[in-house]
Amino acid sequence: MRTPTLSQDLYDVIARRRDVxxxxxxxxVALQTLRRVLDAAHSAxxxxxxxxxxxVLVFDEDKRDRFAEHVETERQTFADELPxxxxxxxxxxxxxxxxxSGLGVVVTYxxxxxxQHVLGRHAIADTGLxxxxxxxxxxxxxxxxxxxxxxxxxFYREEFLADLVGLPDGVRPVAWLCLGHVTRLQxxxxxxxxxxxxxxxxxxxxHFESWRS
Amino acid sequence: MRTPTLSQDLYDVIARRRDVxxxxxxxxVALQTLRRVLDAAHSAxxxxxxxxxxxVLVFDEDKRDRFAEHVETERQTFADELPxxxxxxxxxxxxxxxxxSGLGVVVTYxxxxxxQHVLGRHAIADTGLxxxxxxxxxxxxxxxxxxxxxxxxxFYREEFLADLVGLPDGVRPVAWLCLGHVTRLQxxxxxxxxxxxxxxxxxxxxHFESWRS
Numbered sequence: 001m002r003t004p005t006l007s008q009d010l011y012d013v014i015a016r017r018r019d020v021x022x023x024x025x026x027x028x029v030a031l032q033t034l035r036r037v038l039d040a041a042h043s044a045x046x047x048x049x050x051x052x053x054x055x056v057l058v059f060d061e062d063k064r065d066r067f068a069e070h071v072e073t074e075r076q077t078f079a080d081e082l083p084x085x086x087x088x089x090x091x092x093x094x095x096x097x098x099x100x101s102g103l104g105v106v107v108t109y110x111x112x113x114x115x116q117h118v119l120g121r122h123a124i125a126d127t128g129l130x131x132x133x134x135x136x137x138x139x140x141x142x143x144x145x146x147x148x149x150x151x152x153x154x155f156y157r158e159e160f161l162a163d164l165v166g167l168p169d170g171v172r173p174v175a176w177l178c179l180g181h182v183t184r185l186q187x188x189x190x191x192x193x194x195x196x197x198x199x200x201x202x203x204x205x206x207h208f209e210s211w212r213s
Numbered sequence: 214m215r216t217p218t219l220s221q222d223l224y225d226v227i228a229r230r231r232d233v234x235x236x237x238x239x240x241x242v243a244l245q246t247l248r249r250v251l252d253a254a255h256s257a258x259x260x261x262x263x264x265x266x267x268x269v270l271v272f273d274e275d276k277r278d279r280f281a282e283h284v285e286t287e288r289q290t291f292a293d294e295l296p297x298x299x300x301x302x303x304x305x306x307x308x309x310x311x312x313x314s315g316l317g318v319v320v321t322y323x324x325x326x327x328x329q330h331v332l333g334r335h336a337i338a339d340t341g342l343x344x345x346x347x348x349x350x351x352x353x354x355x356x357x358x359x360x361x362x363x364x365x366x367x368f369y370r371e372e373f374l375a376d377l378v379g380l381p382d383g384v385r386p387v388a389w390l391c392l393g394h395v396t397r398l399q400x401x402x403x404x405x406x407x408x409x410x411x412x413x414x415x416x417x418x419x420h421f422e423s424w425r426s
Contacts, residue, residue: 008222010358011253014351019258035415040224042415044350045232047367049404051413056420063422078335086330095333108424117299119409120308120367122291126342127367130387133346134353137257138227141354145223154260154333154340166423174343191262196332200264202248202255207269209276210379211321 006147013145018185020149020178021093024100027181033146034103037179040142041107046131047121050114053132053174056165058104067156067164067176068098074155093194096153101180106165107136109172132174139177149182219360226358231398233362233391234306237313240394246359247316250392253355254320259344260334263327266345266387269378271317280369280377280389281311287368306407309366314393319378320349322385345387352390362395 006016038055046052058064075095079087098104109132114121121127140150153176161173191197219229251268259265271277288308292300311317322345327334334340353363366389374386404410 008224010221010223010226010354011249013223014253014256014355017256017258036224038419039415040227042418043227043230045230045353045365049402049410049412051418054418054420054424056422056424058422060422074336078330078332081335082330090332093332114410117291117295119291119303119306119404120365122294122368123287123370124367129339129342130346130349133343134350136343137347137350138354140258140347141223141351142227152258152333154337155335157336165420166425168424171424189262191332197262197327199262200326202252205255205264205267206251207267207378209269209271209273211267211269211381211384212379 008145013141016185017140017144018149018189020151020182020185021095021097021190023149023182023184023186024097024178024180025183026100026102028102029148029180037139037142037146041135041139044131044135044138046134047127048114048119050118050128050131052110052113052128053135054108054110056106056108058106058165059102063164064098064104067104067161068096070160071096071098071153071155074157078155089195093190093196095155097151097178098153101151101178103179105177105179106161106173107132107175107177108167109174112170129174136175136177143179148179149185151178153178221358226354229398230353230357231362231402233364233395233398234308234310234403236362236395236397236399237310237391237393238396239313239315241315242361242393250352250355250359254348254352257344257348257351260340261327261332263331263341263344265323265326265341266348267321267323269319269321271319271378272315276377277311277317280317280374281309283373284309284311284366284368287370291368302408306403306409308368310364310391311366314364314391316392318390318392319374319386320345320388320390321380322387325383342387349388349390356392361392362398364391366391
């Protein structure tokens with residue numbers, strides 16, 4: 001059984017959580033720890049209790065290499081779109097830890113899960129995707145509580161990743177999560193630290209009764 | 214300051230969390246509690262640190278009435294699609310606590326937030342929506358830690374809700390969350406309890422290296 005050295009209080013875990021790129025140590029994650037983290041993800045709410053997510057665990061070095069190479073290409077595609085000053089800032093930012101983390105968790109969405117009549121999805125097709133993201137956030141917080149790091153990589157084409165991990169037709173990859181032990185978690189998010197983008201004050205995000213009030 | 218009577222341990226909160234419909238007590242939520250919950254949501258990760266979410270707080274009784282009437286219509290639309298046996302099961306299930314909860318939190322997604330070049334979104338447009346859902350799960354867990362209940366209502370047309378709370382063009386409603394004090398949280402999810410759908414074993418959701426292995 002793990003003996004946590006940091007607070008497991010929900011608010012503390014939420015505050016400690018980071019999107020990790022550079023701090024993976026490469027030490028393998030114990031399978032029972034991984035299972036607790038996936039069980040937390042699987043405990044998320046879902047539209048019509050459809051639980052439309054799956055988790056493909058990619059340990060294989062060759063597969064992770066191929067994904068990292070693809071991501072590097074997409075990184076370049078994005079860099080090419082940027083004006084010079086932003087490109088320079090972007091150049092300092094590491095966008096993935098695919099090789100170093102030792103494990104990629106591909107989280108997928110299956111729109112067929114739950115049959116023809118998914119309770120709560122008839123008016124808004126995307127609610128199944130939303131459920132999958134709720135599972136991802138549970139996973140992320142559980143990993144943080146376990147003193148692991150998670151880094152969500154989104155510099156990829158969905159078809160490439162679907163093919164890499166053999167997804168059936170219609171099943172959509174939602175995330176590649178680098179998951180692994182870390183030397184530390186940063187206190188300030190990378191994109192703030194590197195001058196990419198500051199945070200927005202909470203008060204600006206809160207509206208009373210209607211957006212315009 | 215609150216004195217929590219239940220464990221605030223992340224895993225306990227994840228296990229306790231429910232999608233609430235029938236258990237709202239109507240007791241108003243203290244504003245400082247509400248702020249802690251929204252601050253937790255606002256601490257979620259987001260693509261390119263874009264923080265594309267907003268929270269429209271709907272206390273107004275007339276607005277909640279109008280939304281509840283619209284949801285009732287959509288409930289009927291869904292019921293009409295069901296085969297008879299499923300319609301009977303569905304008839305027993307309460308799908309919202311819009312009036313009883315006393316507060317609706319409309320969580321929205323603004324694709325313009327973060328400017329033209331959102332780091333990590335060029336290849337997958339939906340990543341901004343995904344971020345908004347991560348904020349929702351943080352909100353949900355924080356509310357649970359505060360011994361509040363959350364019920365995600367998705368029986369609505371997006372245009373109706375956008376109009377009801379005056380969203381600017383292009384800003385999309387992602388959820389109506391009923392938020393309020395509860396008499397209790399159920400131990401078993403409503404949809405399992407009422408025979409709508411059982412849970413899927415975690416092992417079925419885990420794949421090693423590729424989907425087919």
